[in-house]
Structure formats: structure tokens, C-alpha cells
Amino acid sequence: NKWRSPTGEAMFSRAPGVATRSAGTAHNARHKITVADIRWADMILVMEDKHEQRLRADFRQEVAYKALHVLDIPDDYQFMEDELIDLLREKCEPLIFGQA
Numbered sequence: 844n845k846w847r848s849p850t851g852e853a854m855f856s857r858a859p860g861v862a863t864r865s866a867g868t869a870h871n872a873r874h875k876i877t878v879a880d881i882r883w884a885d886m887i888l889v890m891e892d893k894h895e896q897r898l899r900a901d902f903r904q905e906v907a908y909k910a911l912h913v914l915d916i917p918d919d920y921q922f923m924e925d926e927l928i929d930l931l932r933e934k935c936e937p938l939i940f941g942q943a
Contacts, residue, residue, distance in 0.1 A: 844865060844866055844869070844872035844873045844874055844875075845872075845873065846918075846921055846922045846924075847918065847931075848865035848866065848867065849922060850922055850923050850924070850928065850931060851863070851865065851888070853923065854928060854931055854932070855935065855939065858939070864880055864883065866880050868889075868894045868898060876898070876902075878905055881905040881906060881909065882905065886910040886912070886938065887906065887909050887910065887911045888912050888914055888935060888938065889911065889914065890913075890915075890916045890917075891914075891916070891918075894913070895911060895913050898911065899911075912938055914931075914934045914935070915934075916930050916931070916934065
């Protein structure tokens, strides 16, 4: 929860009708995901398969009926890096705004 998620949160936080929250699955994440975060969310977007696996293992019941999408964005980017912004737009906008 250092660069990718906070970038996504910053990008979509001002979109009309969208509320965002960034959290990580690692034990050392700046904000580690909680049951409250999962219950709050209508949709959960994760960057990698391992994040989905951690959520399903640690929060099985809480994520069972949530829309959970893996974006397949590797941890190769810095905060608000142009290429990361482009990837997030490409992968998230159809999910968030229903253009899928």
C-alpha cells in the first residue's frame, strides 16, 4: 500500500459518485485492510493475484459476496507515475463506471 493503491485512490477520489479507500494486504502496509474496509466497499480492486489470495484466505466470509477484481498491475511504479496512471485508467474505469 505504498504506490499503486494510493495512486488509484488519488485518481478516482474526486470522480462523481465514487468513494475510494486504499489499503494493503501485507503486514507492513501503511494501512492494512480491515473487516471494516471490506464491509464498506461495494467493489474491491487488487493489483495482483497474491492480493486476492490473501483476501480470500484472511477474510473468506467478508469477500464472499463482494465484486473482487485483479488488475494485474506489477509493483514496478512510483506514486502518480504516468504509466501507472494510464494502466489504472485502462483497467479501472470500465469496472468503476460500468463500461465493461
